[in-house]
Amino acid sequence: MRKILVGASAAAVLALAGCSSQDSGHSAMTTTTTPSVQSGYNTEDVTFAQQMIPHHQQAVDMAKLVPSRGTDPKVRELATRVQQAQDPEIQQLTDMLKKWNAAPQGMDHGSAGHGGMDTTHLEAAKGTEFDRMWLQMMIEHHQGAVQMSQTELSKGSSPEAKALAQKIIDAQQAEITEMQAMLK
Template identity: 65%
Template sequence: MRKNIFTLGLALLFAVVLGGCGSPSGMDHNADDVAFAQQMVPHHSQALDMAKLVPSRSTNPKVLDLASRIEKAQDPEIQQMQGWLTTWGAGMPGMTHGSMPGMMPDADMRKLEAAKGPEFDRMWLDMMVEHHQGAIDMANTELAKGGNADAKALARKIIDAQQAEITEMRSLR
């Protein structure tokens, strides 16, 4: 009887110890997942800054609609990635615009801010195509090297959405 109780106790101990070794869903991640979120947050933030310029500078309903959709899609993605970084215990390092694919230099952003009408539309579409291509490049890196299933799912979503938007933007030029 004592042997059975000892064996049962040992089995329970193993179950508790091994149960503690698992990670909560969404917690498994690697350095590439962290880098993806740390880079994509400011990248998406710049896209939001660019989209917010549209209502005061464009009268093209298709450009206005696209900018609105970009804002609605990317703002929640920023919140999601910031949540991951908090959960993962990772901060946001300071980055320059030149350190990420597709980021617009400050001088280009100033030119965009100064433009209006059809000139603005052309510049905005050209810059946003380049910006989206940079996001697609970063998302492809996440798919190739990332380990977190949620981050990889977001990367796939970004690729699909932004490739479709690039096609749309090219048709509007």
């Protein structure tokens, strides 16, 4: 009888420990994709935010190259829009991570879900060659963001993260269509 009570007490302590750590948003207990009713987010939401921040930052960095290297006014205007859209989204994603007590990832673009796009050739190009290369690379980059956002929609649980994912899909899919037309 005593062994059963000790075992039950240990199980109760572990269960309580799991509940308290789940509220923090960082424990091993939150590594499952099961949404937490109390916290309103899951690990897929955290992963989405952690990966989308450096992904968006790379797009902003690419957009900053356009004024000094590109010549097409339409590419310049699009680059400005990309930067204006993604800077506030980076802040929103950062705020989500803070709210969830989750650390952002480093700026390792290779782990950000878009294949570690190498911009070396882009940085060396100028004029029409640059414009064409920028459009091609940004299409690929946007496709990566759309895929990451689709994963968030299917596996995430945070209404805020899912709303942002849908916004990213809508905006970037429209820009992909625009860039494909510009390449023709």
